[in-house]
Amino acid sequence: MGCRWPAHTGISLGGASGGATVAQCAGMIRPFAIGIDVGGTKIAAGLVQRDGTILSRYTTHAHSEREPETVIAAIEAACGALLEASGVSSSDIEAVGLGFPGNTNGAAGVVLVCSNLPAWAHVPLRDIVASRVGLPVLLDNDCNLAAVGEHRYGAGRGSHNMCYLTLSTGSGIGIIVEDRLYRGHTGTAGELGHVVISPSGPACTCGKRGCLMAYCSGIGISRMAYERIQAGADTVLRDRAPADGRRIPGEVVAAAARQGDAVAREILHTAGTYAGIALSMIIQIINPEVIVVGGGLTRMGDLLEAPMLVAMHEHTQPELLDSVIIKPWQLGDDLVVIGAAAEVFASAERYQAQFDARANRFIVEKAERAGVSSRAIHPPEPLGQAERTRLERVEGVIFDIQRYSLHDGPGLRTNVFLKGCPLRCDWCANPESHLTRPQLALFASHCIACGQFGEPCPTIWPANRDISAALDRESVPEFSQRAAVCPTAAMRWLGERRTAGDIIGEVLRDAPFYQGGGGLTLTGGEPTMQPHLAEALLRLAKAECLSTAMETCGHTHWALLESLLPYLDHILFDLKHVDGEVHRRYTGVDNALILSNLSRLAALRAPLTIRLPLIPGFNASRETMRAVAQFVRSLEGPITRIDLLPYHRLGASKYAALGRSYPWREQPTLRETDLDDLAGVLVQEGLQVNIGG
Structure with a gap:
């Protein structure tokens, strides 16, 4: 497998210089990193x-504008002091x-050039420092x-594509694409400060x-301040410029501007x-x-910000302005220190994810060599930002989101009910599905x-008609309007079209309560009736590290079911009967496909829970339990x-609301003694039984 740090260090695994250890090759990401911001006059x-969180800080000016060897010695001293x-202990440090x-060329570990520090040209800084510390x-x-720092810990948290614009001694940008730092071909992407915008300029x-x-x-x-001074402009900056001709600090120019100095204000307007x-x-x-806009110049406030935003609006296509949010930096002067550590942790986590994926593939390949290739559930592929965006836009129709469920998977669940079902069970509690x-x-x-309307609403739909399908075109808008304003939801639409991103956003509101393995459960209906929505929801949930479950009747194409397996932690399989003819008579479909899919899932060792609805008049008999x-x-x-799920009549009122009759109205519910008797048959046959799911 190799180690996650040699490509960034030049140190061999287990080398005498104290390089990467076995723990840094697989798992066990260390709790700390050292972040170092090397500036021209200061090392932080x-x-x-x-x-x-920064546990300890260190600052030195000992290297100020000195040759590389002095800077390297200062870096070494900083690590030791921290x-x-x-x-x-150094054994608890992931990396520096x-x-x-x-x-810089990060992959090679080389400082290519620094226009502000001329002595730095093609210096292999990474490997030198690694050998020292x-x-x-x-x-x-x-x-x-x-x-990276603002994206992971600051103003860019939650975004997937972000840029950081620094306005400081110099200017430039850092680019995050699909949650990763974009460096370009040779590691020099983002040098916006050195893009020529006026070929005849200064x-x-x-x-x-x-x-x-x-x-x-x-x-x-x-530079602009000195030019105006040399041109004889009337400005207080003449008296505030350093006597030795060094750079005039930005805060000096800002102070003059706040005191009304017209030249200083003009300079900052130009910069903005x-x-x-x-x-x-x-x-x-x-x-x-x-x-995210940061750097020391941003402390000038409106003196710089106001002309900046005006120019941004003036030079940007209007339709693009609404697609971006401009935010001030949050991490302040610690930003590069925190960002350097953030990239250490991010790199370690990426390597660990690759290691885990390879380990999973190794297990699969080993199983295939043992002749069980058909019994492997492959791990899901990582979710990039482009794919995430595509999945978030997938649409489908759901009819409910039920929060705080305790019976549809482990822990506390948020159940998303998808519309559509291939079965027509006479006792169904969700006819709207x-x-x-x-x-x-x-x-x-x-x-x-x-x-609210001149004509009162009907008090009952015509019997045995799907009224939403039977309404003529003129009536649909009227009844839709009535449903939209009905104060008690007496008339309402069951089912709404929503995007996967919107649905996951609502599910994530419950994330703080998913202690002990709770998460998302897809149910319905039959979720595989809307396979694109089901896949999108499961993949987005896994990207948020949520536990996932799906309830299925099993009457679906195996290819659809198999495609969802990598994204499922739990499968709740509703088995209703093993007799094909009885199954067809009361559900409308034969059970051959259902039994086949259940057998294939079991052979795959899928995370499977079989649930049997106990329906009087259908399967609530000792003979059926034995079978x-x-x-x-x-x-x-x-x-x-x-798991045994006792029959109930909680969905009976929905049938009348949809203009349908309830076929199972005359059937009694099961007594507790009946449940115990049926459960006892299963126990005698060697199965553990849980009543209620």
Whole structure:
């Protein structure tokens, strides 16, 4: 399998330099990472926990604008000081993340060039630092790591495509695409600050002319200030500029602007305008969900922000403006430190996911070599952002979302009821589930004769007619309007078309209560009657780490059922009868396909729970129980338990509301002694029994 860090360290597994250990090759992601922000005049470092909390900090200026060897020594000292101050062992450190202000090739671990630090050219910083500190090291551009920090812990949380725009000494962007940092072919993506927007413009530190950074950065603001001073402008900046000609700090220019200095205000207006142009470029080229704007210049407030937003709107196509949210940074001056640690953890987690997937494939391949290839349920593929977006847009028709269920899978469940069922069981408690389209229902007992319409609503539908199908075209809008405003929901549509993303959003409201394995259960109806919606909901739920379950009658194509298996933690299989003719007489379909699918699931060792609805007049007999028990015991698995679901009449009122009669109205409910007797037969046949699901 290899190790998750050698590609980022240059250290061999178990090397004398203290590199990656066995625990860093599979599982056991360490609880801490060291994040280091290497600046031109300051090194900031922190010992960071996996939740983004900084446990210990260290800052030094000892390396200020010095040669690489001095900087490397300062980095080494920072790591040692953090470990000593915190008391944390190096064995608890996942890796060191280094953020550097220049072009880097993270995969190679090399600083390519830094226009602000000329001595840094093709320096193998990652491997040098790794050999010094005895820990794995990850190297990247500081703006890239800032983007990771805001995405994982800050203003970009919850987004999948995000950009971070830094407006500081320099300017640039970090890009997150489908929840991962985008580095480009050689690791230098995001150098927006060095995009030329005015070929005849002022010189940039990179050697070109008219770069964006020559306007909207601390360097650019200082340049414009000196130009105005040298041109003889009347400005207080003349007296506040450093005597040695060093850069005029942005906060000095901002203070002058707040005091009414026209030159300072003009400079910041120019800087803000070009920052707005930068935002418009990001929106139109990258099309992110969120752009987080940070860096020291943002502390200037409206002096910079107001012209920035005006320019962004002016230079962006109007239809694109509504697709993006602009947010201020949240992590402040700790951003690169936290972001460097965040990328360490993210890289470790990605490797662990790959390791787990390969381990699963190894198990499957081993089983196939043993001759059981037909009995493998393959693990689901990782869900990328493009696929997530596609799944969120899948539509279907549901008729209820039932919260806090205790009987449809382990733990507390949120049940989503999909419309459509191939069976027509005479006792069905959910007749509104039979058709896949919405149906108009009238619960006349709820009507209070509100008088909102000239003609009163009907008190009953015509018998044995699907009124929503029978209504003429002129009547549909009228009854739909009545249903929309009915104060007691006496007239209402059963079933509504919704997207998978909308449904999952509602399910996730219950996530805090899913302690002990609770989650999502698909039921109905028969969920496989809407296979695209069922798959979308299950895959989205798994992407949110929810437990998933599905109740099925089993009367579906095996290919549909098999395609959903990778996304299911539990299958609740409703077995009604083993006699094909009896099954057809009372449900409308033969049970050959049902029994076949159940046998195949059992052979796959699928996470299966068999549930038997006990229906008087259909299967509530000792003979049927014995036949069911014998069939269940014949399945591979083995399956040793069966759940009994006693018949009830709770759905009877829905039949009248839909203009239908209830065929099972005359059948009595089962007494407790009857339930115990039937359960006893199954126990005698060697099965464990649970009454009530």
